[in-house]
Amino acid sequence: MKTIDAKSKELREVNGALRESLNGGPVEIKxxxxxxxxxxxxxxxxxxxxxxxxxxxxVLNSGGTIRVTKNAGKYVADNMTDGVIIxxxxxxxxxxxxxxxxxxxxxxxxxxxxxxxxxxxxxxxNGDVGDEAGTxxxxxxxxxxxxxGENFANYLIRxxxxxxxxxxxxxxxxxxxxxxxxxxxxxxxxxxxxxLDADPTGFKKIVAASEKPFYH
Amino acid sequence: xxxxxxxxxxxxxxxxxxxxMPGKCATCAEVCPHGVYALDVETGxxxxxxxxxxxxxxxxxxxxxxxxxxxxPAESEYISRYPWTFSAIEEVHxxxxxxxxxLRGFGTQGPTPNFDMITVVPSQIASEAPxxxxxxxxxxxxxxxxxxxxxxxxxxxxxxxxxxSFGALSKEAKLALAIxxxxxxxxxxxxxxxxxxxxxxxxxxxADEKRKQKKWEPGGSLVVQWSTGRWGVSxxxxxxxxxxxxxxxxxxxxxxxxxxxxAKVTEAVSEVRxxxxxxxxxxxxxxxxxxxxxxxxxxxxxxxDVTEHKFPILFKLGPSRPYADVAxxxxxxxxxxxxxxxxxxxxxxPDLVTQGVGIPTIACIPPAVQALKDYGVYRKVKLIALxxxxxxxxxxKAMAMGADAVGFGSAAEVAxxxxxxxxCHKGNCPYGIxxxxxxxxxxxxxxxxxxxxxxxxxxxxxxxxxxTMLSGHSSIADLSPEDLRAMDLNTAALTGxxxxxxxxxxxxxxxxxxGVSGNGKK
Numbered sequence: 178m179k180t181i182d183a184k185s186k187e188l189r190e191v192n193g194a195l196r197e198s199l200n201g202g203p204v205e206i207k208x209x210x211x212x213x214x215x216x217x218x219x220x221x222x223x224x225x226x227x228x229x230x231x232x233x234x235x236v237l238n239s240g241g242t243i244r245v246t247k248n249a250g251k252y253v254a255d256n257m258t259d260g261v262i263i264x265x266x267x268x269x270x271x272x273x274x275x276x277x278x279x280x281x282x283x284x285x286x287x288x289x290x291x292x293x294x295x296x297x298x299x300x301x302x303n304g305d306v307g308d309e310a311g312t313x314x315x316x317x318x319x320x321x322x323x324x325x326g327e328n329f330a331n332y333l334i335r336x337x338x339x340x341x342x343x344x345x346x347x348x349x350x351x352x353x354x355x356x357x358x359x360x361x362x363x364x365x366x367x368x369x370x371x372x373l374d375a376d377p378t379g380f381k382k383i384v385a386a387s388e389k390p391f392y393h
Numbered sequence: 394x395x396x397x398x399x400x401x402x403x404x405x406x407x408x409x410x411x412x413x414m415p416g417k418c419a420t421c422a423e424v425c426p427h428g429v430y431a432l433d434v435e436t437g438x439x440x441x442x443x444x445x446x447x448x449x450x451x452x453x454x455x456x457x458x459x460x461x462x463x464x465x466p467a468e469s470e471y472i473s474r475y476p477w478t479f480s481a482i483e484e485v486h487x488x489x490x491x492x493x494x495x496l497r498g499f500g501t502q503g504p505t506p507n508f509d510m511i512t513v514v515p516s517q518i519a520s521e522a523p524x525x526x527x528x529x530x531x532x533x534x535x536x537x538x539x540x541x542x543x544x545x546x547x548x549x550x551x552x553x554x555x556x557x558s559f560g561a562l563s564k565e566a567k568l569a570l571a572i573x574x575x576x577x578x579x580x581x582x583x584x585x586x587x588x589x590x591x592x593x594x595x596x597x598x599x600a601d602e603k604r605k606q607k608k609w610e611p612g613g614s615l616v617v618q619w620s621t622g623r624w625g626v627s628x629x630x631x632x633x634x635x636x637x638x639x640x641x642x643x644x645x646x647x648x649x650x651x652x653x654x655x656a657k658v659t660e661a662v663s664e665v666r667x668x669x670x671x672x673x674x675x676x677x678x679x680x681x682x683x684x685x686x687x688x689x690x691x692x693x694x695x696x697x698d699v700t701e702h703k704f705p706i707l708f709k710l711g712p713s714r715p716y717a718d719v720a721x722x723x724x725x726x727x728x729x730x731x732x733x734x735x736x737x738x739x740x741x742x743p744d745l746v747t748q749g750v751g752i753p754t755i756a757c758i759p760p761a762v763q764a765l766k767d768y769g770v771y772r773k774v775k776l777i778a779l780x781x782x783x784x785x786x787x788x789x790k791a792m793a794m795g796a797d798a799v800g801f802g803s804a805a806e807v808a809x810x811x812x813x814x815x816x817c818h819k820g821n822c823p824y825g826i827x828x829x830x831x832x833x834x835x836x837x838x839x840x841x842x843x844x845x846x847x848x849x850x851x852x853x854x855x856x857x858x859x860x861t862m863l864s865g866h867s868s869i870a871d872l873s874p875e876d877l878r879a880m881d882l883n884t885a886a887l888t889g890x891x892x893x894x895x896x897x898x899x900x901x902x903x904x905x906x907x908g909v910s911g912n913g914k915k
Binding site for chain 2: 214237255258271274293334
């Protein structure tokens, strides 16, 4: 596997080297915790970030597979349209915001405003999420295996939110729905695909109360 | 200040087709965006049902086949009953009855400080002699990102179409803007509603996707907007244009995000934006993915990275604290900064925000210029003035105050046929400019519209050229505030321009912008 040492390098240099190397199999990047926007806009290939990553990891990802062996900073997978991003540790504020597609899996905990304005991606957090997770989601799935903070799913417009644990408070425009067989099948598939030890039968599902909550 | 109750509607029943033959004509009821007229289905008679709702756009008069309609402003109302004018009363009644605040489209109504009390100073014998428009050349070109980008964006004339989204505008209007830009070598802008595929080739002057032969010379540029709602945005999208514009705000509703009501989110709009049909597309007021100034710098850096450092990164600001905001855009790494003034337009906004929030355009430009000068990037990082610029005279004044280029948003809609009815948010635009309905859109041909827009730009370009040359310059880059005088104290106080007759700036402006505001360097 080709390795890029990002230590004291500029974003342009590291991402340039990464794009050049993608066709030759998986690329490993180390010492990247101070780089913001690592692996931006990839449309293919496989990247392993050894250690932790900075902010905006995999922003505008449109088909790359990115795995981080430790933690990630803010805005993981920002505006992703396709591909897979896996964080083996924790992720900070704003995982999977503005995504249209693809999958994000955080094995640890994720911060506030996770999956804000998700428009079609699958965002799975094996641990807990912070406050305001799922704000103004328009499509896609948010799956939280652990607990959620305040104002969970605030102003949900469309899309499905599943949670295994508890929330501190539920946001506006939300309603609880029971899981269908299809939901359970979908969650089982997600858990199996990403090696998560969770049982979907105890999960709760949150959907939008109204599709047009602001202007009538 | 609304316009409700400000107009008298009269129909000459002697020539009105419906009055002569009930049931025969309902044109006024069909075209009025505000429901002033109603057809009684039982009798077939047309009636003025709600004359208070008239906003004076005169669309009905234009469409009336018998030329039977007259609309007259009820001006005396505003003098004799102010401040409790009929419109003020109607607005309170509306809220009392519905519990809802007013929404509307277009821009600010009523007088606000503007370019009209500024005059252009011509050359005579003491200053540089005038240039001859008919026999000499004048450089009108603007290049954005010349020193910073691999593919700088070239404007053949110092004009842009500012961001207006597909959704707010119809597809036909968006394509007309792209064609108009191609015919004149200026830039069109996707706005925040995603990209119509046709915009990519039409804006560059090609009639079809294959781009074999250029149909419209010289071909224009396409700016793709990166905004807080991120509608239809992907890595491919940011690479589809000649520049990426980071939207911070806009003149009509600074501090708020874009509003596109569900009524206009049709199948086609939903596809381009990637959102459900009929949902309200309300953009957040700020970036969920920016919390600090460092984040903003990182955003610019990944946008440059994803676009491989080819294209300029532009910023668009609403009118707030122009000195500090422009300074922040420079720090974030902008190649050009648009600043949109108070009267800048919109497809939909709460009435009070459009009406009462923001700094007038003429007061935004001098602090913005000062910030560029203090950072040593004046004329390198380009300044684009937006908001209420209607013609070559306004454009020249904005450029002499220090802008490198100007944008025509509302004026572009008017060039397409708009009569300013303030109902852009309703989706019933009878000219098909801001409507998503087939029957209205069929009235707007993109090529004809593009020609109208190109004509407007050409004529306006000539106007700017006349003024540039008669004031002794052969390049728009040489314009300066010395080419202008304020004609009243208010304008002199707001802009720092020399007061006509007094021939100096007002005493408080003697030390320049820093002496007035405490911001900036001497």
